[in-house]
Amino acid sequence: KGDGRGAYRFFETSMDLWIQQRRELEMDLREALENDELKLFFQPLMGRDGSQITGFEALLRWQHPRRGLVAPNEFVECAEQWGLIGKIGEWVLAEACRTAATWPSPMTVAVNLSPHQFASGDLVAQVRKALKAARLAPSRLELEITEGLLLQDSATTLDQLAQLKKLGVKIAMDDFGTGYSSLSYLWRFPFDKIKIDRSFVAEMQDNAAIADILRTIALLGQTLNLEVTAEGVETADQAKLLSEMRCDHFQGFLYGRPMPVGDIPSFLMAATARRLRGEDRDWLEG
């Protein structure tokens, strides 16, 4: 009996601790924006032959004073639950556009959107404002959405997507293949791009069926006139296979990890130098 109570008490205290930690996290996250603790990292997106940088994806980080650099998977969901993603998302849009405006045109920036941002109703206005403030051409902004958004199948969501497209912004379906009924969404909304989830890329060399699915998605992209990006490219062998499958864009640690904004100029310069020396395909073939 004594043991049971002890275990219960232990459970109770660890629950308390858990709740307390979540509360702390919430308090901290509320102040993160004001304290300038949120940062955008940028990961390069490569063009068809894997040598040209066509743009970067903006990936959110939280530079927490005690916890260090916190990844989005650890706080974006909380931000959504606590109703903080609206403000954070607006900041991400503005910051990403501001940064992209310093890059050579037509280099693009991709921004991840949470379904909650569509629920707020002023997403289109936010995007317009961010572009205008940064003087960034709409064609240089790509918005990445996930299937979860379309699962709700609401008229206002489709309407906002249509308005965004009309602005000239590109729309990409992120993490393609991981959700439920990806295919039906492709004809319900005119996407510009699909991004194949990195789990497929990671498995394709061990599993012939997955390689076949990848090849079919790439073909589907060509048929529907959608650009296809392969995520999570880590090895030269993967890049070669995906190239043969005719993916249009590549993203992954092989080309570059998400980097702080200050590292971008030297990254771009090194890439240009490699091109000038004619070595730009070395990392694919080497």
Ligand code: C2E
């Ligand atoms: P995502 O949009 O699919 O972003 C790609 C994720 O894969 C990034 O993780 C990136 O660091 C990681 N990655 C890229 N290349 C490789 C690779 O070669 N190997 C491996 N193992 N991983 C790779 P990250 O930055 O931790 O972001 C995770 C997710 O958080 C993102 O997935 C996105 O859904 C979400 N997210 C990031 N930033 C934002 C944001 O500003 N707003 C919202 N709503 N969500 C965001």
Ligand code: MG
């Ligand atoms: Mg993304």
Ligand code: MG
């Ligand atoms: Mg993705």
Ligand code: MG
């Ligand atoms: Mg993904």
